[in-house]
Each structure stands twice: as C-alpha cells, then as structure tokens.
C-alpha cells in the first residue's frame with residue numbers, strides 16, 4: 001500500500017529491518033547509547049546551533065504536545081492558543097483538561113491567523129506568558145507564520161510553543177531565529193519512522209523555568225523525562241524497538257540532508273498538484289498558504305469520499321478524509337514518507353481512472 005495519509009508513512013527497508021534487532025533491556029548501557037544517539041541526531045537535524053536539548057517520549061505526537069502544554073505555564077499566568085484547525089483546537093482542549101488559564105484565538109481554517117488581532121491581545125494582557133501555535137495545520141495543509149508570531153512573542157517577552165508534528169522534516173523552521181522555546185515533533189511523519197515515538201526540542205534555559213512549576217501530570221511531566229535523559233536513562237519503559245527504527249530513520253534523514261528531504265517533498269507536491277490541476281480538481285487553499293506535504297482538494301460533485309477512497313484503495317493507494325466541518329467536502333493527499341516519483345505518477349494515473 002502507498003500511504004498518502006499524513007502519517008503513519010511508508011518507511012524504507014532499512015528502517016523496517018531495525019525493528020527486528022536484538023531484544024534489549026532499557027536499563028542497559030546499550031539503550032543509553034541508542035537514546036543519546038537519537039537525541040544528538042535530532043539536534044543535528046533540526047537545531048545544529050547547540051542552543052536546544054531534545055527530549056524523546058514514547059507515545060504518538062499528541063503525547064509530546066500534551067507534555068509541552070501541560071508543563072509550560074507558571075501559576076497565575078495565561079496561555080494563549082492560536083486555533084485555525086483541528087490541532088490548534090486540540091491544544092486548547094488540553095489546556096481545558098489541565099485546568100489552565102487559557103485564551104483561545106480562533107481563526108477560519110482556510111486563513112492565516114490575524115497578527116494584528118494577536119498583537120492587540122498580547123499588548124492588552126500582560127498576564128499572557130506563553131503562546132502556542134501549530135506550524136503546519138494538518139487539517140488543511142496550511143503553513144502558519146511561525147516567524148511572524150515569534151517576532152511578536154519576542155517583542156512582548158512571551159514564550160512560544162510550536163506544534164511542528166507534521167512540519168519537522170518537511171518544512172524549513174529556524175527555532176532559534178524565531179524564538180521558539182519548545183517545539184514538538186514525531187517520528188512517524190516526515191522523519192519517516194514508525195508512529196509511537198515523539199519528542200520535544202527545548203531551548204536551553206527554558207527547562208530551568210519549567211522545573212519550578214508544580215507538575216500537572218505524572219507520566220507526561222517533561223522535567224522528569226529531561227532529568228533522566230540527561231543521565232542517559234528514562235523514567236518509564238520506552239518502546240525500545242521503535243527507538244531502533246527512529247534512530248535509523250534519523251540517520252537516513254541526515255544522509256539525505258534536511259534540505260534534500262524538504263526539496264524531495266516539494267518536488268512530490270509539485271508533481272501531484274500539476275496532476276490535480278490537469279484533472280480539474282479544486283484546491284481548498286490558495287497556493288501561497290500550502291505546505292510541502294499535504295494537498296486538500298474538494299471532492300468532485302456527485303463523488304463521495306468513501307467511493308473515491310475505496311476505488312483508490314483497490315489500486316493500492318490510501319488517501320485521507322477531511323476533518324470537522326470539512327469532512328464531507330474535501331479529501332487530503334499527503335506526500336510524506338519513503339516514496340518515489342513513480343509512486344506519485346502511479347497515483348495520478350489511478351486517480352484519473354477512478355474519477356472517470
């Protein structure tokens with residue numbers, strides 16, 4: 001099956017084989033070596049300037065987002081969440097679940113956040129301490145303006161958390177330049193490993209602040225994970241075999257080069273979008289808003305998602321439905337994973353057949 005959903009993705013043979021390495025106890029030095037290798041590779045790939053630390057967690061991307069959100073806020077301060085899609089909304093639901101003081105700034109799903117509205121609130125409410133946003137809104141495939149938001153949080157002395165679960169590996173993101181304090185990613189999307197391992201990249205100095213805040217979670221309490229990982233160990237049993245594969249996928253990413261990976265995804269998206277245009281499909285987002293890895297398209301009149309999905313599945317391709325209010329109107333095609341040009345050409349060919 002060719003997976004054109006935004007994770008889990010198709011992985012290389014090398015990554016798949018890593019799953020079947022020797023059984024290993026996570027309290028042995030071999031596991032420490034594996035863990036520290038993963039943490040180093042994450043930094044080399046995404047923040048090579050040495051100003052961040054990586055914390056690896058067992059759990060899907062949502063676990064790491066929840067770990068970052070739940071520990072980020074001093075008592076008596078406020079968290080502002082930018083919500084223009086399902087994943088921004090999910091962070092707001094986390095803040096509610098943890099009883100955190102939260103302001104939710106909602107924007108239409110097909111638009112960038114209105115920065116003047118954001119600035120007005122930051123100016124008016126000095127009790128806001130942390131701003132959280134999604135880098136690449138997987139709901140629509142829209143790239144949000146991290147740099148511009150980072151300029152504002154920097155100017156007003158606020159912290160910035162970025163959910164880049166579907167961005168890292170597929171989009172350029174300069175954490176240090178944009179003043180990102182915590183950035184969340186996952187193994188199972190553009191890094192091309194398996195789902196079940198995720199991570200937080202944290203700016204040096206930020207952990208010292210967060211450590212002083214009383215824990216709101218036990219299992220997902222980042223300062224505990226950080227403290228142990230700095231010593232080469234982990235507080236709870238990790239998904240050891242998935243770590244083997246994650247390490248291998250990171251080695252592949254470093255070999256391809258982050259820029260090479262991003263360029264490959266860009267080329268794949270271009271090929272797909274040229275095909276979609278030729279087939280007369282309509283895009284949900286304006287060209288300038290689109291990411292390198294997801295394309296949202298309106299379903300042609302008279303064709304249900306189920307019909308399209310099932311027709312393509314029979315040919316060996318998995319597409320993805322819309323979410324929320326877009327569920328009945330659109331379908332999504334992702335181009336993450338260890339796929340070749342011929343896979344995308346084959347998909348366009350079969351899409352044409354199924355549409356007929």
Ligand SMILES: *Cc1c(COP(=O)(O)O)cnc(C)c1O
Nearest residue numbers: 060061062087136138163165166
């Ligand atoms: C995939 C994704 C997540 C996490 O989803 P999981 O299913 O928990 O891996 C979080 N944020 C964004 C933007 C995502 O695309």
